[in-house]
Amino acid sequence: xxxxxxxxxxxxxxxxxxxxxxxxxxxxxxxxxxxxxxxxxxxxxxxxxxxxxxxxxxxxxxxxxxxxxxxxxxxxxxxxxxxxxxxxxxxxxxxxxxxxxxxxxxxxxxxxxxxxxxxxxxxxxxxxxxxxxxxxxxxxxxxxxxxxxxxxxxxxxxxxxxxxxxxxxxxxxxxxxxxxxxxxxxxxxxxxxxxxxxxxxxxxxxxxxxxxxxxxx
Amino acid sequence: xxxxxxxxxxxxxxxxxxxxxxxxxxxxxxxxxxxxxxxxxxxxxxxxxxxxxxxxxxxxxxxxxxxxxxxxxxxxxxxxxxxxxxxxxxxxxxxxxxxxxxxxxxxxxx
Numbered sequence: 001x002x003x004x005x006x007x008x009x010x011x012x013x014x015x016x017x018x019x020x021x022x023x024x025x026x027x028x029x030x031x032x033x034x035x036x037x038x039x040x041x042x043x044x045x046x047x048x049x050x051x052x053x054x055x056x057x058x059x060x061x062x063x064x065x066x067x068x069x070x071x072x073x074x075x076x077x078x079x080x081x082x083x084x085x086x087x088x089x090x091x092x093x094x095x096x097x098x099x100x101x102x103x104x105x106x107x108x109x110x111x112x113x114x115x116x117x118x119x120x121x122x123x124x125x126x127x128x129x130x131x132x133x134x135x136x137x138x139x140x141x142x143x144x145x146x147x148x149x150x151x152x153x154x155x156x157x158x159x160x161x162x163x164x165x166x167x168x169x170x171x172x173x174x175x176x177x178x179x180x181x182x183x184x185x186x187x188x189x190x191x192x193x194x195x196x197x198x199x200x201x202x203x204x205x206x207x208x209x210x211x212x213x214x215x216x217x
Numbered sequence: 218x219x220x221x222x223x224x225x226x227x228x229x230x231x232x233x234x235x236x237x238x239x240x241x242x243x244x245x246x247x248x249x250x251x252x253x254x255x256x257x258x259x260x261x262x263x264x265x266x267x268x269x270x271x272x273x274x275x276x277x278x279x280x281x282x283x284x285x286x287x288x289x290x291x292x293x294x295x296x297x298x299x300x301x302x303x304x305x306x307x308x309x310x311x312x313x314x315x316x317x318x319x320x321x322x323x324x325x326x327x
Contacts, residue, residue, distance in 0.1 A: 041313050049306055049319060056293050056302060063295050066232045078231070087237035091219040091262050093286065104285050106262065110237065119235075134235045141236050144292070145221075148263040152288035154306065158313040159283055 006182050008189035016186065020179040027171040034164045037099045041157045048150040055147050058140040065133035072127045081121035081130065089141070101160045103153035106145055219286070222256050224249060225267030229294030238265070246273050253277060253289075262286050267294035268301040 006012070070078055090109050095102045119134060223233045227242035234240045241256070243249045249270050254277075256264055264287050271278065271291040278289050291302040303320075310319045 038313065042319075045306065045310055045313075045319060048309075049303075052302055052306060059293050062232065063229065063293075066228075067295065070228075082231060082235050087235070089221055089237040091221060093219055093262050095285070102285055104262070104288065133232060137232050138236045144265070144290075145263070148265075148288045148290045151290055151306070152285070154309045155282055156285070158309040161313040 006185055008186045008193075010190065013183065013186045013190065016179055016183050020176065020183065023171055023175050023179060027168065027176065030164055030168045030171065033099055034161060034168055037101070037157060037161050037164065040098060041154065041161060044150060044157065045154050048147070048154050051143060051147045051150055055140060055143050058136070058143070062133060062136040062140065065129060065136050069127060069130040069133045072129055078130070087138075091145075098153075098157065099160075101156050103156055104149060106149050108142075108145055219260055219262030221263045221265070222261045223265045223292075224252055224256070225265075225270055225292075225294050229267050229269075229296075230265075233265075243270070246270075249274060250277055257281060257287055262288065264289045265292045266290070267292060268299050269294055269296070271301045272299045 073081075087110060092107045092109070094105045094107070096105050097103075119131060121130075221238045223230045223238050223240045224243055226244070230240045230242060239261075241252050243252050249266075253264070253266070253274065266274070266278075266289060268291045271289075281287060281289055291305060293302065307317055307320050311317050
């Protein structure tokens with residue numbers, strides 16, 4: 001740790017002491033940030049997991065419905081039926097700041113306001129299976145959007161936590177011990193200098209007394 | 218205003234067109250990469266991608282992980298589900314906490 005040259009001066013000492021105070025404060029702040037981020041992350045990731053389980057299950061069900069629908073209708077009929085979608089989702093995105101991590105908040109707007117007005121085809125030539133399939137998919141759409149938001153947030157928070165933890169550790173295990181060592185080294189050196197000056201002065205005093213009065217202790 | 222895209226094999230995603238998402242059927246890996254890059258450049262805030270494809274594209278997806286947009290979310294398709302979506306969530310926990318504390322109990326029972 002003492003690989004770098006340290007200047008044992010008073011100026012250097014004050015500089016290092018100031019640096020240590022800053023490092024300690026930074027360490028405390030970052031530690032708080034990490035703890036708070038972790039708390040929020042754990043809540044968020046639990047929600048994320050529950051949501052994903054639900055969405056995956058529902059998508060699997062919807063896929064089953066689509067398979068059924070395609071079994072009773074030819075590919076062409078299906079393609080024609082779904083060719084011109086009625087529904088159009090537009091998304092606006094705002095940011096939310098969680099402990100300096102900017103996570104997205106999605107807001108959706110559907111083109112058709114009526115939730116039942118999503119079938120882009122006449123009912124004459126398609127089976128009811130297709131209606132069910134489209135309905136099941138429309139039902140899970142809000143969950144899917146929420147999942148996207150949650151999952152992105154979790155991803156970004158996980159990255160931020162990792163970064164913050166590294167910083168905390170670097171301060172705790174490298175920066176602060178290093179600074180403490182340097183401060184100790186300088187103050188020891190300065191004390192030592194002071195003592196040697198004192199001894200020298202005493203010695204000089206002795207010599208002067210001796211010369212003046214031929215005086216012996 | 219942003220849009221939402223779905224990438225995957227045709228059978229898995231054609232239904233999403235009915236509910237107002239933009240679907241982009243792709244056949245193979247290279248086509249998927251190309252399509253994904255194109256969509257990222259456009260105005261898409263959320264890109265859903267089938268797990269079967271997402272498994273191949275991990276490197277590609279990681280490139281966008283630190284940006285706020287787009288959010289790329291794996292979803293199960295009709296076939297070739299790998300559980301990549303859940304594995305992803307698990308990975309977040311491992312990255313943040315250092316070890317997996319959310320999925321622990323499930324792995325023991327399995």
